Amino acid sequence: MDRISALPKPILHDILARLPEKDAAMTSVLSNEWRDTWYSFPILSICDRIIFGSYSPQIISKLDKLIGYVTRRLLKLREQSLTIKVFKLDMMREHNKYMSHHFDLWMNMVSENRVEVLELCLFYFDTYRVPPYDLPRCVFEVKSLTKLVLKGKIKLNQSFFNHSIKLFSLRTLCLRDLLVEDKGIIEHLISHCPLLEDLTVYCCLVYKKKNPFENEKFVESLFLHGLQKLKEAEIQGIKEVYIDAPNLENLCYAYGPFYNLEAPLRLNLDSFTRLRCLRLRNSSITEKWLLDLFHNFPFLEHLELCSCNMLERINISSAQLMILEVNSDLKEVNIDAPNLLSFYYCGDDRAIISFLTSSDHLVFDASPAHDSRRGYYSLREFILNIKPRKVLASLSLSVYHMDGIEQNCLSIQQVSSIPPSIKCLELDSSPNEDEDLYFHYMNWLLSCCCPKTISFFFQDDYGMKPFTVFVYELLMGRKMQEWFDHFGDTKCWWHDLKIVKLTYSFNDDEKVDFKTAVNSILLSTNDRKSVSFSLEL
Numbered sequence: 001m002d003r004i005s006a007l008p009k010p011i012l013h014d015i016l017a018r019l020p021e022k023d024a025a026m027t028s029v030l031s032n033e034w035r036d037t038w039y040s041f042p043i044l045s046i047c048d049r050i051i052f053g054s055y056s057p058q059i060i061s062k063l064d065k066l067i068g069y070v071t072r073r074l075l076k077l078r079e080q081s082l083t084i085k086v087f088k089l090d091m092m093r094e095h096n097k098y099m100s101h102h103f104d105l106w107m108n109m110v111s112e113n114r115v116e117v118l119e120l121c122l123f124y125f126d127t128y129r130v131p132p133y134d135l136p137r138c139v140f141e142v143k144s145l146t147k148l149v150l151k152g153k154i155k156l157n158q159s160f161f162n163h164s165i166k167l168f169s170l171r172t173l174c175l176r177d178l179l180v181e182d183k184g185i186i187e188h189l190i191s192h193c194p195l196l197e198d199l200t201v202y203c204c205l206v207y208k209k210k211n212p213f214e215n216e217k218f219v220e221s222l223f224l225h226g227l228q229k230l231k232e233a234e235i236q237g238i239k240e241v242y243i244d245a246p247n248l249e250n251l252c253y254a255y256g257p258f259y260n261l262e263a264p265l266r267l268n269l270d271s272f273t274r275l276r277c278l279r280l281r282n283s284s285i286t287e288k289w290l291l292d293l294f295h296n297f298p299f300l301e302h303l304e305l306c307s308c309n310m311l312e313r314i315n316i317s318s319a320q321l322m323i324l325e326v327n328s329d330l331k332e333v334n335i336d337a338p339n340l341l342s343f344y345y346c347g348d349d350r351a352i353i354s355f356l357t358s359s360d361h362l363v364f365d366a367s368p369a370h371d372s373r374r375g376y377y378s379l380r381e382f383i384l385n386i387k388p389r390k391v392l393a394s395l396s397l398s399v400y401h402m403d404g405i406e407q408n409c410l411s412i413q414q415v416s417s418i419p420p421s422i423k424c425l426e427l428d429s430s431p432n433e434d435e436d437l438y439f440h441y442m443n444w445l446l447s448c449c450c451p452k453t454i455s456f457f458f459q460d461d462y463g464m465k466p467f468t469v470f471v472y473e474l475l476m477g478r479k480m481q482e483w484f485d486h487f488g489d490t491k492c493w494w495h496d497l498k499i500v501k502l503t504y505s506f507n508d509d510e511k512v513d514f515k516t517a518v519n520s521i522l523l524s525t526n527d528r529k530s531v532s533f534s535l536e537l
Contacts, residue, residue, distance in 0.1 A: 122152035165192035203237035254281035380448035425451035430467035501534035
């Protein structure tokens with residue numbers, strides 16, 4: 001006897017909410033009771049790329065079915081006077097031109113049903129063929145909304161100023177790539193959200209009324225007042241920003257690569273005295289500004305600097321800092337942070353990195369970038385430039401070759417002793433399927449460092465599979481004779497390295513040999529699988 005189906009609807013809805021979307025939808029075919037439960041489920045998530053896949057000649061008939069399905073579900077919820085917990089609509093451009101009036105209908109229906117979370121994503125590429133979507137004003141009168149996400153070519157015109165805004169419960173607002181007729185529209189909207197805690201404004205555009213597609217320009221300034229509840233803000237692509245938010249704790253600001261990056265930072269950072277996390281990208285900050293940073297923000301625990309190209313060196317001194325991320329080409333990094341738990345560096349492989357103090361629990365991840373114009377990639381030099389040497393025990397080193405791997409770019413030095421020991425060597429790119437190059441590449445890597453673990457990541461590099469199998473067989477001693485055939489009788493320190501443990505990020509069959517297990521991995525850009533070798537001398 002099926003006792004689950006007899007449970008009250010709220011409990012069944014809670015069960016559906018805990019399932020993956022696809023599995024939850026499949027319950028509708030179990031029985032009439034489950035179908036009725038699904039149609040009264042107050043969470044709707046519609047994504048055309050998941051439903052349709054790629055474009056096909058049958059797209060119109062599929063769209064008709066989608067329109068009927070969404071409309072029936074919304075009508076069912078309205079008939080039962082059920083509040084819509086979540087409504088997400090993610091549509092690509094080629095479908096939107098058939099559906100604008102249906103979008104209007106759905107926006108009105110979810111507004112009437114007191115929707116709590118509304119996410120509308122209309123990303124597309126051919127802007128000139130189809131006009132942007134003019135969002136109905138009823139959305140801004142929904143008192144029950146706690147989260148509103150608007151992404152893509154959604155248009156707000158001057159008439160917006162004349163409509164009432166009743167977003168009294170809104171706590172999260174995201175505006176990305178919107179088209180506005182006046183930059184003041186964004187400021188006007190935000191000023192009517194008294195409980196706002198989380199705000200994102202990303203690369204919105206101002207357009208001319210006669211033609212929304214001609215002479216578009218980015219919103220250049222944003223002035224926000226009275227945001228007493230605001231805790232998190234992400235602002236990207238705006239030149240000048242002023243935010244009156246005394247309780248702000250988390251700020252991400254990106255100036256944008258389309259502006260003059262040497263212009264001074266125009267952001268009222270000094271007023272955010274409670275800031276705990278600061279992320280700056282494409283921003284023109286100086287060494288002196290950075291030196292004063294921790295005096296101005298005594299609670300700062302997390303700092304990220306990305307593409308801040310005016311900096312050549314940074315000096316970090318903070319007893320509170322716990323997370324530091326640097327993604328910029330620097331000559332020198334000096335860190336005095338006794339409580340630092342995580343440090344990530346991505347930049348010039350010639351940088352000198354020094355720790356005056358560091359935590360015993362530090363996790364140090366580095367991905368040194370190689371300039372192909374310079375010829376060789378000196379990985380060993382990068383490791384030796386990290387001081388003091390004890391920090392290397394926490395170092396996970398990611399090696400990636402954007403321009404491919406060539407033998408003449410591998411600067412190999414004769415190493416008589418064991419090179420510096422590091423925690424982990426991470427590889428996500430491989431040489432061409434050339435076993436001769438495999439030998440040279442492994443000799444280069446292991447002349448630079450002695451890793452406790454080597455991890456191989458499989459995403460979209462089809463050459464990683466044969467390379468990983470090669471390294472496995474090499475470290476298992478099965479290719480020693482071929483090594484000596486290549487390099488003579490010279491024995492290297494790493495010839496005594498042994499694999500003591502294999503770790504898979506996916507379920508493996510212990511009965512299957514290693515080569516078969518690796519070759520069975522399905523590569524996917526969305527699912528990064530890995531294999532790790534734990535090593536001992």
